[in-house]
Amino acid sequence: MSGPARGFPASEYRVRVARAQARMAARGLAALLLTTEADLRYFSGFLTRFWESPTRPWFLIVPASGDPVAVIPAIGAALMARGWITDIRTWPAPDPEDDGVSLLADALSKIAGKGGRVGLPMGLESHLRMPLADWAGVQARAAVEITDDGGITRALRMVKSEAEIDRIRAACAVAGRAFARVPEIARAGVPLEDLFRRFQCLCLEEGADWVPYLAGAAEQGGYADVISPAGPDPLRRGDVLMLDTGVIRDGYFCDFDRNFSVGPAGDAVRTAHAALIDATQEAAEAAAPGRTAAELFGVLHAALSRHGTPGAGRLGHGLGMQLTEGLSLIPGDRTVLAPGMVITLEPGLSLGPGRLMVHEENIVIRETGAEFLSPPAGREIVTLEG
Amino acid sequence: MSGPARGFPASEYRVRVARAQARMAARGLAALLLTTEADLRYFSGFLTRFWESPTRPWFLIVPASGDPVAVIPAIGAALMARGWITDIRTWPAPDPEDDGVSLLADALSKIAGKGGRVGLPMGLESHLRMPLADWAGVQARAAVEITDDGGITRALRMVKSEAEIDRIRAACAVAGRAFARVPEIARAGVPLEDLFRRFQCLCLEEGADWVPYLAGAAEQGGYADVISPAGPDPLRRGDVLMLDTGVIRDGYFCDFDRNFSVGPAGDAVRTAHAALIDATQEAAEAAAPGRTAAELFGVLHAALSRHGTPGAGRLGHGLGMQLTEGLSLIPGDRTVLAPGMVITLEPGLSLGPGRLMVHEENIVIRETGAEFLSPPAGREIVTLEG
Structure with missing residues (x-):
């Protein structure tokens, strides 16, 4: 059972975020929006097998500067808080009326700013892990421009x-x-x-x-x-x-x-x-x-x-x-x-x-x-x- | 290690498909498009842990009448052929130039017909398991109308x-x-x-x-x-x-x-x-x-x-x-x-x-x-x- 100590220090994540932010600046992105297990964990360290449940969407926003913001179901708040992320916004998922849609849209609008460009992984091996109907709701409510992230996270993770x-x-x-x-x-x-x-x-x-x-x-x-x-x-x-x-x-x-x-x-x-x-x-x-x-x-x-x-x-x-x-x-x-x-x-x-x-x-x-x-x-x- | 015999007979899947088709008819759907492990398996019986790999998209089309059509990476053809699905169309995934996009779009166009309504799960607990950029390609090429499936598969599976x-x-x-x-x-x-x-x-x-x-x-x-x-x-x-x-x-x-x-x-x-x-x-x-x-x-x-x-x-x-x-x-x-x-x-x-x-x-x-x-x-x- 030997091996390196569990998890990474915050410095590991800070380097990842800084590298992403340098690439975001080059592409004119005000934020990255991540929805899949691996992409979320890459920047947050959030490790749980609970992704096996398809019920709840999870979101991480990497801003152009500063630390990532987690927009997640309340059931994950305690575990997320054990890591390095401090800005954790939750809703009582599942909520058939508004399953994180307004919370995410408002966070994107605030973080990226009006008309700000938000990069979303859209290329090889990516998918959007949330219902398409809710995604339409986010796009309608958030005053931002959604665009391909240019494979930033994919390239960093490689x-x-x-x-x-x-x-x-x-x-x-x-x-x-x-x-x-x-x-x-x-x-x-x-x-x-x-x-x-x-x-x-x-x-x-x-x-x-x-x-x-x-x-x-x-x-x-x-x-x-x-x-x-x-x-x-x-x-x-x-x-x-x-x-x-x-x-x-x-x-x-x-x-x-x-x-x-x-x-x-x-x-x-x-x-x-x-x-x-x-x-x-x-x-x-x-x-x-x-x-x-x-x-x-x-x-x-x-x-x-x-x-x-x-x-x-x-x-x-x-x-x-x-x-x-x-x-x-x-x-x-x-x-x-x-x-x-x-x-x-x-x-x-x-x-x-x-x-x-x-x-x-x-x-x-x-x-x-x-x-x-x-x-x-x-x-x-x-x-x-x- | 006792328990029921492995897998289901084809009759189990035929009942599922017939029930889906009755609901599709009520909604005026010419086809259902399914992309996630559970939805695909529900109608096809395709069981593999290979979904752990995010690289390849997989598609199943349930037509308004007749048996489902699998549009899948070649690596899955042998396993799919062991089940009850006989119409199996493959491409050599991953293909960065065209990762199943034209094969899927053409199959949808043919099966649903020009302007036919294709239902896609868009509601609670669903997601589209393919890159958004490729999805845009499918929508541009397929001469069909994509719409919410009204939760047909979700309701049946419940x-x-x-x-x-x-x-x-x-x-x-x-x-x-x-x-x-x-x-x-x-x-x-x-x-x-x-x-x-x-x-x-x-x-x-x-x-x-x-x-x-x-x-x-x-x-x-x-x-x-x-x-x-x-x-x-x-x-x-x-x-x-x-x-x-x-x-x-x-x-x-x-x-x-x-x-x-x-x-x-x-x-x-x-x-x-x-x-x-x-x-x-x-x-x-x-x-x-x-x-x-x-x-x-x-x-x-x-x-x-x-x-x-x-x-x-x-x-x-x-x-x-x-x-x-x-x-x-x-x-x-x-x-x-x-x-x-x-x-x-x-x-x-x-x-x-x-x-x-x-x-x-x-x-x-x-x-x-x-x-x-x-x-x-x-x-x-x-x-x-x-």
């Missing part, structure tokens, strides 16, 4: 501080220890749904605060799909088992997977596994500041093509407060890698119709290249009792 | 089928068994964050597929807050420990809590606990078809007022595919209780500044009254080794 990297490293270490213990719980005959439960327990035992993500599959010589929940079928000799997990430790994710062979692996599986590890290694060596996400995709794709047929789709992505966030390793993403970016390398190979193998590791970009945050897997696929 | 009630009962049973084992893991000296981990393991051991929600607190003679994650402080004699969990079993939630006294409880805590149980019982007896959510709030509030100061906020809510969904036990919610509605009763009492106790059970409304789905707690607060 480059992690050392404190954030420490959290992601701690999450990776938890999952790494859990993966190392999979042979304790997985063997031929164990139903996949039971294995999923036991693996989540291993993650908790090894220090996960909670386990927001586990997907995987077990099929003969490769699997069809990497996003499915578990079914009742037992593991069989000849299955390739893949477990892909994102555990939370102090608010930050890891996101990597491991493949296992139930019983001895055939040549195709062994070769594919080694090829995936080699491609990951090659990409990690290429992942230096100044290169683009598209170029890194190219390195992975070329390495995979030398060994067989690359799996479809993106070959990696950013991670941090969310399981996936920020850049994508796809041909169309020109994001330039920068020190502090934490990304996954996620090469996949097709082993025939409906038979895929996907490997995944987590790295952070440093001035001098990539540093692994997940404990890199070996070339030889781990064999389970079959 | 009344559960027997198959859904079976799932919620199974989830409640899991959490009930885990709560019964809390004395095995909780005693003075155990850090709350370790207790949270161990409790999640108990839920998994008892049959949870995953544990999306756990909040709680442990403070002297009552707690300040019911939505916080755990900190490192150990339990102390005199603490009231509250654990509130929502576990998933086959895609459905329970949502209830239990209070414990670390060492012998003082009179105030014992009396408050008994009062909370009595208020719950009184509300369950009053929870009959035809009464409103507001009336049930009134029953709980009056019962609590006879014993002390009711906690602020709502005193219960619907649950099902989400931890909280549908009606709220608040003075302003005139929803009429109907057979098949599954709700929580969640009375709270204030025991002084920053000292709250909240109790919660889950019931289903039947023709003849309420049936408990959670195993009701006794009046005597359970005591842990202190």
Whole structure:
């Protein structure tokens, strides 16, 4: 259960806000309006699993200068007050008559000023976490101009501080220890749904605060799909088992997977596994500041093509407060890698119709290249009792 | 690990779609557009934890007649095809140039027809799970009229089928068994964050597929807050420990809590606990078809007022595919209780500044009254080794 102390000092948030405000000034924004869990937490530190409830909207306003203002349901006031935010405005949500609409609109009008430009995340991976009817009400009442935020929060969140990297490293270490213990719980005959439960327990035992993500599959010589929940079928000799997990430790994710062979692996599986590890290694060596996400995709794709047929789709992505966030390793993403970016390398190979193998590791970009945050897997696929 | 078989037969979804289509016809809607996990799954059965990734939008179109059409990222095609939906249209997401915008717009135009009215959830608890910039693109390209769906999906989801009630009962049973084992893991000296981990393991051991929600607190003679994650402080004699969990079993939630006294409880805590149980019982007896959510709030509030100061906020809510969904036990919610509605009763009492106790059970409304789905707690607060 070792790891950095919980939470961040106020100074971490002040740096984030100052960076946002510099970008806001460049875009002529009088305020930022944030509505999603990760964006709110990025500036406020407000960490709760209560977002699982869709009932109540939550708002944070980052003004052009000064500290953020929280406009939130009363049920969150005590927790928010434990953090660094001092201007906390609440309403007794849920209120079908006015569920924060007038409180938010009035706060925006005051903070941004009449006609002031309020930036809202509207681009990739964003959404507005409130009812559209209420949003229309806010726009009608607030005397401000709503505009795209230009991806300010998204861009800031893509480059992690050392404190954030420490959290992601701690999450990776938890999952790494859990993966190392999979042979304790997985063997031929164990139903996949039971294995999923036991693996989540291993993650908790090894220090996960909670386990927001586990997907995987077990099929003969490769699997069809990497996003499915578990079914009742037992593991069989000849299955390739893949477990892909994102555990939370102090608010930050890891996101990597491991493949296992139930019983001895055939040549195709062994070769594919080694090829995936080699491609990951090659990409990690290429992942230096100044290169683009598209170029890194190219390195992975070329390495995979030398060994067989690359799996479809993106070959990696950013991670941090969310399981996936920020850049994508796809041909169309020109994001330039920068020190502090934490990304996954996620090469996949097709082993025939409906038979895929996907490997995944987590790295952070440093001035001098990539540093692994997940404990890199070996070339030889781990064999389970079959 | 007993419980109903996994998933639903296609007939369950056909009934849901037919009911939606009857309401759509009454509102003159040519199609419904759904974008959130629960709304999509309600009509498609598409169950994956991959929604944890915010990167990709997912769409389901329910036409005025015929089966729903899935417009989804290619990564989900294999899993969607395992269910009852046959018209599955995919694009290679994420695609920064056109992330499903033209595919969705063209599908809407074709299905709803030129000028056809497309209903979108815009009311309470809804949000549009896609970037606003892309939504503007869809609206510009699709030759349809977007309008509020009038809460069709929300209203349908509020009344559960027997198959859904079976799932919620199974989830409640899991959490009930885990709560019964809390004395095995909780005693003075155990850090709350370790207790949270161990409790999640108990839920998994008892049959949870995953544990999306756990909040709680442990403070002297009552707690300040019911939505916080755990900190490192150990339990102390005199603490009231509250654990509130929502576990998933086959895609459905329970949502209830239990209070414990670390060492012998003082009179105030014992009396408050008994009062909370009595208020719950009184509300369950009053929870009959035809009464409103507001009336049930009134029953709980009056019962609590006879014993002390009711906690602020709502005193219960619907649950099902989400931890909280549908009606709220608040003075302003005139929803009429109907057979098949599954709700929580969640009375709270204030025991002084920053000292709250909240109790919660889950019931289903039947023709003849309420049936408990959670195993009701006794009046005597359970005591842990202190």
